[in-house]
Amino acid sequence: MPSTATFYHAGCPVCVAAEQNIARAFDPNRYQVEVVHLGQDKSRLGEARAAGAQSVPALVMDGQVYHINFGARLADLE
Secondary structure, three states: OOEEEEEEOOOHHHHHHHHHHHHOOOOOOOEEEEEEEOOOOHHHHHHHHHHHEEEEEEEEEEEEEEEEEEEHHHHHHH
């Protein structure tokens, strides 16, 4: 069964480019990627913070958070 990787973003151009180029590149046999648009689903901001995300786009996998580029701080999405 593949592990889950969660890609958090806010819909900005930086985030969309990261989603298209990075999140979609994962081997589906190894990772099931869940894409979470925090600009549309603010109820998941706490989850992203708890995972260690400070800004978006961010990818969380295997308990580690990877800040890919700077699009927006999580505080800016509230």
